[in-house]
Amino acid sequence: MSYLLARPDRVWTLTLEHVQLSAVAVVVAILIGVPLGILVTRTRWLEGPVINTAGVLYTVPSLALFAMLIPFTGLGARPAIVALILYSLLAIIRNTVAGIDAVDPRLLDAARGMGMTGRQRLMLVELPLGLPVILAGVRVATVSAIGIATVAAYVGAGGLGVLIFDGIRTIDGDRIVAGAIPISILALLSDWSLARLGGAARRDVAPSAGGA
Amino acid sequence: MRGNPFDFIPYILGHQEQFLRLFSQHVQLTVLSVVIGILIAIPLAIMASRVDALAGPVTWLAGAGQTIPSLAILGLTLPLLGIGFVPSLFALTVRAVLPILLNTYVGIRGVDRAIVDAARGMGMRSRQRLWMVELPVATPVIVAGIQTATVQNVGTATLAAFIGGGGLGDLVLQGLAMVDPAILLAGAVPAAALAVAADVLMGRCRRLLVPAGLRVEGA
Numbered sequence: 001m002s003y004l005l006a007r008p009d010r011v012w013t014l015t016l017e018h019v020q021l022s023a024v025a026v027v028v029a030i031l032i033g034v035p036l037g038i039l040v041t042r043t044r045w046l047e048g049p050v051i052n053t054a055g056v057l058y059t060v061p062s063l064a065l066f067a068m069l070i071p072f073t074g075l076g077a078r079p080a081i082v083a084l085i086l087y088s089l090l091a092i093i094r095n096t097v098a099g100i101d102a103v104d105p106r107l108l109d110a111a112r113g114m115g116m117t118g119r120q121r122l123m124l125v126e127l128p129l130g131l132p133v134i135l136a137g138v139r140v141a142t143v144s145a146i147g148i149a150t151v152a153a154y155v156g157a158g159g160l161g162v163l164i165f166d167g168i169r170t171i172d173g174d175r176i177v178a179g180a181i182p183i184s185i186l187a188l189l190s191d192w193s194l195a196r197l198g199g200a201a202r203r204d205v206a207p208s209a210g211g212a
Numbered sequence: 213m214r215g216n217p218f219d220f221i222p223y224i225l226g227h228q229e230q231f232l233r234l235f236s237q238h239v240q241l242t243v244l245s246v247v248i249g250i251l252i253a254i255p256l257a258i259m260a261s262r263v264d265a266l267a268g269p270v271t272w273l274a275g276a277g278q279t280i281p282s283l284a285i286l287g288l289t290l291p292l293l294g295i296g297f298v299p300s301l302f303a304l305t306v307r308a309v310l311p312i313l314l315n316t317y318v319g320i321r322g323v324d325r326a327i328v329d330a331a332r333g334m335g336m337r338s339r340q341r342l343w344m345v346e347l348p349v350a351t352p353v354i355v356a357g358i359q360t361a362t363v364q365n366v367g368t369a370t371l372a373a374f375i376g377g378g379g380l381g382d383l384v385l386q387g388l389a390m391v392d393p394a395i396l397l398a399g400a401v402p403a404a405a406l407a408v409a410a411d412v413l414m415g416r417c418r419r420l421l422v423p424a425g426l427r428v429e430g431a
Contacts, residue, residue: 059404059408060407060408061366061403061407063371063381064384065400065404067384067388067396067397067399067400068400068401070396071393071396147279147282150283151281154388155388161281161283164284164287168287168374173288173290176288177284177288179284180280180281180284180288183279184279187279188275191279
């Protein structure tokens with residue numbers, strides 16, 4: 001605790017680095033994962049391979065995945081961000097598929113009857129209605145990325161893990177706590193705010209779901 | 213880093229004794245921590261499930277506890293227990309308790325009230341209800357928690373190397389220190405394979421352990 005009070009500036013800088021790592025990874029994972037999820041709903045046979053691959057990637061231990069990427073990406077933020085993106089894909093793809101699948105087929109039928117094209121159905125019906133579930137996936141991915149980014153410090157990516165590794169090296173419990181608490185707070189804050197966002201999306205969606 | 217990524221295979225073959233020692237350490241850390249975690253978490257969860265008021269706090273605490281980085285837990289055992297296998301095992305056990313406790317708690321509380329009521333109506337006492345109804349019905353959820361804890365701990369055991377606990381993480385750290393991708397991957401690839409194997413194995417266990425009465429035909 002005393003480290004936090006003694007060097008708030010360093011803790012803050014590292015916190016920003018940590019947020020940057022996680023945020024960039026989750027955003028890119030959304031940009032890759034949501035379209036992939038949509039593709040899977042249109043091309044069903046892809047569901048098994050895509051979700052299993054993402055699942056296997058998520059299972060790989062973080063230090064191992066960072067390490068496996070280093071021969072290809074070098075050290076620093078790059079292996080960390082690539083690994084974090086790969087970790088985030090499972091939750092986002094799986095929830096995109098689930099969210100779109102959960103849309104009442106009668107609504108899709110009505111949309112088709114109204115003359116909507118496939119793209120209009122996607123943009124005006126499936127995505128808006130699937131949004132709460134997709135957001136839940138983003139929430140899981142975010143909390144998970146914040147935790148995994150801790151180890152990234154060891155391969156030179158910076159972030160709050162630096163404090164924890166420092167603390168381990170110098171057997172300074174204070175510094176470890178100074179790194180761990182902000183990480184926890186970041187994770188809990190993200191979880192809470194994305195939950196609020198998801199709740200808002202659900203309230204927005206429910207009235208137009210047609211008495212479902 | 214330069215070098216052929218597949219060099220790790222000859223490295224493992226050329227250092228079999230070291231590799232097998234680290235590999236078995238890794239497995240021991242994982243299995244022991246999960247087993248001890250089960251012995252701690254399940255009784256705790258059963259006790260907690262009997263008290264209605266604990267529902268909110270338990271789920272919130274478990275969620276919050278999971279956000280504490282595994283590395284921090286390992287690091288914080290340093291001042292307490294020093295370096296080595298036992299401190300690592302301690303930290304890994306702490307890490308394993310939460311998912312198992314949360315899933316057991318949620319699993320027991322999630323049993324359909326109608327089923328519990330029927331059991332009560334049949335004259336079952338609280339302990340009989342627990343052993344003959346609630347635990348069996350909650351089994352898939354409980355095993356899922358054990359599965360999560362196991363896969364998670366294969367990953368956390370990789371980090372045990374940072375506090376001298378051995379395991380495959382040792383090779384990763386060695387590889388990073390010597391800038392040698394062969395050694396790096398000699399640790400990373402088996403660790404990844406171990407995690408995937410553990411996940412598949414536990415998934416199969418989970419399907420096998422679903423009580424006959426709950427099995428969905430053709431699932």
